[in-house]
Amino acid sequence: MDLTERKLKILQAVIADFVRTAEPVGSRTISKNYELGSPATIRNEMSDLEEMGYLTHPHTSSGRVPSEKAYRLYVNEMMKKRELSQEEKDAIAKDLYSNVTELENLIERAAHVLSEITNLTAFALTPGKEQDKLKYINLLPVDDYTVVLMLVSDSGKVSNTAVRLKKPASEETLRILSKNMTYNYSGKTLSEALTIDIIQTLQADAEAMAMFENSIAPSFIRTLEDMLNVNLYMDGLTNIFALPEYNDINKAKTFFEMVNRKADITQKLISRDDGIMITIGGENQDEDLSDCSVITATYHVDGKMVGKLGVIGPTRMQYDEVTSVVEYLTDNISKAFMLTEGDDDDR
Amino acid sequence: MDLTERKLKILQAVIADFVRTAEPVGSRTISKNYELGSPATIRNEMSDLEEMGYLTHPHTSSGRVPSEKAYRLYVNEMMKKRELSQEEKDAIAKDLYSNVTELENLIERAAHVLSEITNLTAFALTPGKEQDKLKYINLLPVDDYTVVLMLVSDSGKVSNTAVRLKKPASEETLRILSKNMTYNYSGKTLSEALTIDIIQTLQADAEAMAMFENSIAPSFIRTLEDMLNVNLYMDGLTNIFALPEYNDINKAKTFFEMVNRKADITQKLISRDDGIMITIGGENQDEDLSDCSVITATYHVDGKMVGKLGVIGPTRMQYDEVTSVVEYLTDNISKAFMLTEGDDDDR
DNA sequence: AGTTAGCACTCGATGTAGATGAGTGCTAAC
DNA sequence: GTTAGCACTCATCTACATCGAGTGCTAACT
Numbered sequence: 001m002d003l004t005e006r007k008l009k010i011l012q013a014v015i016a017d018f019v020r021t022a023e024p025v026g027s028r029t030i031s032k033n034y035e036l037g038s039p040a041t042i043r044n045e046m047s048d049l050e051e052m053g054y055l056t057h058p059h060t061s062s063g064r065v066p067s068e069k070a071y072r073l074y075v076n077e078m079m080k081k082r083e084l085s086q087e088e089k090d091a092i093a094k095d096l097y098s099n100v101t102e103l104e105n106l107i108e109r110a111a112h113v114l115s116e117i118t119n120l121t122a123f124a125l126t127p128g129k130e131q132d133k134l135k136y137i138n139l140l141p142v143d144d145y146t147v148v149l150m151l152v153s154d155s156g157k158v159s160n161t162a163v164r165l166k167k168p169a170s171e172e173t174l175r176i177l178s179k180n181m182t183y184n185y186s187g188k189t190l191s192e193a194l195t196i197d198i199i200q201t202l203q204a205d206a207e208a209m210a211m212f213e214n215s216i217a218p219s220f221i222r223t224l225e226d227m228l229n230v231n232l233y234m235d236g237l238t239n240i241f242a243l244p245e246y247n248d249i250n251k252a253k254t255f256f257e258m259v260n261r262k263a264d265i266t267q268k269l270i271s272r273d274d275g276i277m278i279t280i281g282g283e284n285q286d287e288d289l290s291d292c293s294v295i296t297a298t299y300h301v302d303g304k305m306v307g308k309l310g311v312i313g314p315t316r317m318q319y320d321e322v323t324s325v326v327e328y329l330t331d332n333i334s335k336a337f338m339l340t341e342g343d344d345d346d347r
Numbered sequence: 348m349d350l351t352e353r354k355l356k357i358l359q360a361v362i363a364d365f366v367r368t369a370e371p372v373g374s375r376t377i378s379k380n381y382e383l384g385s386p387a388t389i390r391n392e393m394s395d396l397e398e399m400g401y402l403t404h405p406h407t408s409s410g411r412v413p414s415e416k417a418y419r420l421y422v423n424e425m426m427k428k429r430e431l432s433q434e435e436k437d438a439i440a441k442d443l444y445s446n447v448t449e450l451e452n453l454i455e456r457a458a459h460v461l462s463e464i465t466n467l468t469a470f471a472l473t474p475g476k477e478q479d480k481l482k483y484i485n486l487l488p489v490d491d492y493t494v495v496l497m498l499v500s501d502s503g504k505v506s507n508t509a510v511r512l513k514k515p516a517s518e519e520t521l522r523i524l525s526k527n528m529t530y531n532y533s534g535k536t537l538s539e540a541l542t543i544d545i546i547q548t549l550q551a552d553a554e555a556m557a558m559f560e561n562s563i564a565p566s567f568i569r570t571l572e573d574m575l576n577v578n579l580y581m582d583g584l585t586n587i588f589a590l591p592e593y594n595d596i597n598k599a600k601t602f603f604e605m606v607n608r609k610a611d612i613t614q615k616l617i618s619r620d621d622g623i624m625i626t627i628g629g630e631n632q633d634e635d636l637s638d639c640s641v642i643t644a645t646y647h648v649d650g651k652m653v654g655k656l657g658v659i660g661p662t663r664m665q666y667d668e669v670t671s672v673v674e675y676l677t678d679n680i681s682k683a684f685m686l687t688e689g690d691d692d693d694r
Numbered sequence: 695a696g697t698t699a700g701c702a703c704t705c706g707a708t709g710t711a712g713a714t715g716a717g718t719g720c721t722a723a724c
Numbered sequence: 725g726t727t728a729g730c731a732c733t734c735a736t737c738t739a740c741a742t743c744g745a746g747t748g749c750t751a752a753c754t
Contacts, residue, residue, distance in 0.1 A: 026717050038727050043718070061717045061733040098511050164445045238607060241600040249596060253588040256603075260585060373746050385698050390747070408704045408746050 003052075008078065010036055010045050011054055015066045015074050019316050022244045024063030068281040068315060071293070075278050075319050082320040084328055092117065092325070096332060103127075106336055108233045110309055110329050115236025118322050120313035121259065122235050125269050127299075127306035127337075128191050128228035132157065137181040139216070144168040149219055151227065153190070159223050165215045169207070177208045177216070190228045194221065195271035221263050232266045234259065245291075245314045258288035259312075269308045274298050276327060281315045291315060295322050299330040301337045309333070350399070355425065356383055357392050358401055362413045362421050366663050369591045371410030415628040415662060418640070422625050422666050429667040431675055439464065439672070443679060450474075453683055455580045457656055457676050462583025465669050467660035468606065469582050472616050474646075474653035474684075475538050475575035479504065484528040486563070491515040496566055498574065500537070506574055510566045516558050524555045524563070537575045541568065542618035568610055579613045581606065592638075592661045605635035606659075616655045621645050623674060628662045638662060642669050646677040648684045656680070 003011075013034050017025040027042040036042060046064050049055045054073065055064040066074075084092070095113045096106070107124045115122035133154040140148045145168060151159045184201055185193045202209040240246045240255055259265070268286065276297045282290050289312075296310030309330050311322055350358075360381050364372040374389040383389060393411050396402045401420065402411040413421075431439070442460045443453070454471045462469035480501040487495045492515060498506045531548055532540045549556040587593045587602055606612070615633065623644045629637050636659075643657030656677050658669055 024717085028717080039717095040727050040729090041725085044726085047719080057718090059734060060719090061715095062735080063717065098513070166445070238600060238603045241596060241603070247596060249588060249594060249599070252596065252599065253585060256585045256588070371746090375746080386746095387698050387700095387748095388696085391697085394748080404747090406705060407748090408706075408744095410746065 006036060007045055007049060009034070010042060011049055011066070011070060012074065012078055014046075014055065014064055015070060018066055019318055022316060024058055024065050026063035029063070066316075068283070071280045071315055071319070072283075075280070079320050079323075082324045084324050089328060092328060093332060096329070103337065104231070106333060107231075107307065107309075108235075110333060111233045111235040114309065114311060114325060114329055115239060117325050118311050118313070118318070119236070119239050119242065120311040120317065120322070121237055121239060122311045123265065123269070123309070124233045125266065125308040126229070126231040126233075127301065128230045128270070131155075131189070132227070133187055133189050134185045134193055136186055137178060139174045139178045139181075141169075141171060141174055147174060149216060149223065151220075151223055153227065157227060159227055161219050161223050163215055163219045165211065167211070169211050173205070173208050173211060176205055177202075177212060180208065181212075181220075190224055191230075191270050194224055194228075194267050218263070221267070225263075225266060230266060230270070232262055232269070234262075234265075240313075243314055245316070254288055255292075258286070269296065269310070272296050272308065276323060278319065278323070293317055293319075295319070295326055297326045297330040299333040299337070301334070306337075307333070353383060354392055354396055356381070357389060358396055358413070358417060359421065359425055361393075361396075361402065361411055362417060365413055366665055369663060371405055371412050373410035376410070413663075415630070418627045418662055418666070419630075422627070426667050426670075429671045431671055436675060439675060440679060443676070450684065451578070453680060454578075454654065454656075455582075457680060458580045458582040461656065461658060461672060461676055462586060464672050465658050465660070465665070466583070466586050466589065467658040467664065467669070468584055468586055469658045470612065470616070470656075471580045472613065472655040473576070473578040473580075474648065475577045475617070478502075478536070479574070480534055480536050481532045481540055483533055484525060486521045486525045486528075488516075488518060488521055494521060496563060496570065498567075498570055500574065504574060506570050508566045508570050510562055512558065512562045514558070516554075520552070520554050520558060523552055524549075524559060527555065528559075528567075537571055538577075538617050541571055541575075541614050565610070568614070572610075572613060577613060577617070579609055579616070581609075581612075587660075590661055592663070601635055602639075605633070616643065616657070619643050619655065623670060625666065625670070640664055640666075642666070642673055644673045644677040646680040646684070648681070653684075654680070 010030060013030050013036070014025045017029060017033075027039040027046060030036060030042050031039045037045075046055060050057060050064065054067055054070040056067050058065060092113060095116070096109055098109075104126055107126045111122045111124035114124075135152045135154050137152075138150045140150065142148055142162065145165050147163050147165065147169070149161045149163050180202060181198065184196060184198050188196065199209060199213065202212060237256070237259060240252065246252045246255060264286075276295070278293065278295050280293045284290060284292065284294060291314065292312050293315045294310060294312050295317075296308050299307050299309060309326060311317075311326065313322075357377060360377050360383070361372045364376060364380075374386040374393060377383060377389050378386045384392075393402060397404060397411065401414055401417040403414050405412060439460060442463070443456055445456075451473055454473045458469045458471035461471075482499045482501050484499075485497045487497065489495055489509065492512050494510050494512065494516065496508045496510050527549060528545065531543060531545050535543065546556060546560065549559060584603070584606060587599065593599045593602060611633075623642070625640065625642050627640045631637060631639065631641060638661065639659055640662045641657060641659050642664075643655050646654050646656060656673060658664075658673065660669075
């Protein structure tokens with residue numbers, strides 16, 4: 001079976017309607033609002049589209065809902081970039097630069113503006129020091145329950161953190177872990193390091209693995225973030241309460257619990273590709289994100305990747321608008337960085 | 348009518364039951380579980396208690412619910428401090444000090460532990476530099492839409508922030524505002540300054556007032572917080588989803604919106620009295636807090652007030668337990684500060 | 695005089711049955 | 725290939741009966 005012109009139009013119509021109303025879309029509605037044939041025809045086509053996996057059916061006698069596959073098709077093939085009008089751009093820019101004094105502040109503000117425009121939850125990651133690389137990692141025993149975690153970077157930056165252990169660790173375990181961590185992380189940029197999953201490489205030594213997971217990992221991530229000088233801002237968290245998909249208190253709860261794990265989010269954001277990136281529902285690795293879509297964009301300094309900006313919302317979102325706004329904002333931020341370069345190292 | 352011994356016991360029983368179950372308490376329940384007389388007797392007493400304002404009646408045929416007045420009486424007169432057992436103390440202390448490396452971290456950790464134990468939302472305010480006082484405040488015009496807000500403290504600390512205005516301001520207005528702010532704030536400690544409501548004193552000049560409110564105030568508060576080095580941590584936000592009083596999605600929404608206004612919360616916390624302080628429902632000034640209770644405690648260095656720790660939850664909370672835990676935690680933090688004094692100025 | 699048993703009454707919660715209507719799938723005619 | 729027509733499905737709404745936890749009041753008891 002083929003995706004004929006008409007099927008595409010119908011699919012697009014269903015998506016448009018569903019994104020607007022959050023209600024399953026029936027054949028009559030489409031027939032009335034678009035010149036695509038009678039309800040019966042539309043029904044036949046919809047039935048085909050369902051067979052092909054683009055639509056689903058909450059129950060026998062209800063309208064159709066787009067599947068993730070449909071959104072993916074829409075984003076890849078059908079969505080045309082929504083150009084922001086000059087007024088919109090001006091309004092955004094005005095909003096973005098009001099009350100902004102330093103760049104850190106601009107990033108925070110961008111998350112705010114983004115959440116206000118999209119009515120979704122927005123986040124922004126401040127620029128990290130990209131160039132520096134990890135050199136080695138060492139765990140030094142202090143007493144039975146305390147070790148010092150030491151990170152050294154190529155540029156000579158050293159960070160020490162004392163870590164309290166849950167169980168005493170043998171020197172042997174510490175040695176294995178130090179060696180393993182150095183092996184896995186050295187030569188990586190600080191932000192790359194955040195994206196590595198070391199657990200697997202430790203399978204061999206259960207004790208070292210347990211220790212890493214329970215005691216070392218949180219301090220390690222925190223220290224890396226600190227060396228990176230990375231900061232995560234979120235805004236518009238309560239926007240989700242306006243969305244019908246979160247009328248269920250449990251959904252809302254899961255969402256907030258997910259969003260509260262800031263370390264996870266930072267890590268996930270950093271590991272996303274450069275440029276505008278859209279992940280839909282199950283394409284997100286995280287279980288808790290499986291009925292959300294995430295759109296992120298990267299802003300740059302000197303052509304290097306440095307920070308991220310994005311939104312998280314239900315799969316039913318205005319992909320075109322959100323994409324445009326996210327892009328416009330990152331462009332603006334990149335521009336702002338260019339203008340003020342050189343005078344942002346004094347805090 | 349008098350609060351007889353039995354009335355008190357019944358009231359206490361109603362409170363205890365309601366705190367546990369969140370359901371209105373009937374006379375039979377009390378009669379069965381406590382040796383206080385037959386259901387009929389209890390009913391008579393309850394009726395009296397209702398007349399006196401200690402109990403209310405959601406509807407004719409339901410059990411009784413304690414009023415705020417009842418909680419206040421309970422907290423003031425009936426509550427006996429719940430001594431934590433040594434095991435509990437040890438568990439808390441162990442939890443508190445795990446993964447803690449610097450004091451900033453300890454405060455964050457305290458909020459975490461507190462929220463875990465109480466199953467409520469906890470917050471903690473890091474220590475502010477108490478001693479320093481504001482000396483003068485100046486607003487310097489840069490261009491039509493930009494002014495520089497300058498704060499100078501007694502100790503010579505200076506903070507500048509550029510502020511973008513919504514409307515151009517005349518030099519006259521700036522002069523009035525600078526003078527007024529200096530008049531109101533100079534001589535105050537930084538934290539005192541946060542508690543002052545200057546708006547009233549500006550009634551005379553509508554333009555200055557509007558400018559302050561719309562443009563200056565946010566930067567001003569931010570700068571003060573920065574000079575104070577104050578940081579607000581919150582934890583256990585999602586705990587409220589487990590409480591029946593927040594099954595209503597709108598209640599949950601209001602709660603999160605309130606809690607997200609961090610600047611407000613910081614300000615409110617700083618202005619609370621020293622020592623353990625309990626405010627119940629309507630006793631909280633804030634509209635959005637009117638069906639919450641807030642318990643805070645202060646931790647000290649050198650006997651000076653420096654930081655706050657507390658929880659926020661429904662008026663139906665375990666006042667005795669929460670109070671004990673909050674107190675134990677602040678004691679611990681104060682102690683920790685004493686031990687490490689002198690080596691906490693290197694970040 | 696205080697306590698208690700008894701009883702009518704209230705009112706939210708729960709359950710059931712029918713009506714409604716939006717929507718489908720299928721068949722047959724166009 | 726398109727469309728009208730119709731039987732069927734199923735969530736949602738309404739009305740109504742039932743249940744039961746709880747009260748208030750009265751009268752009897754101690």
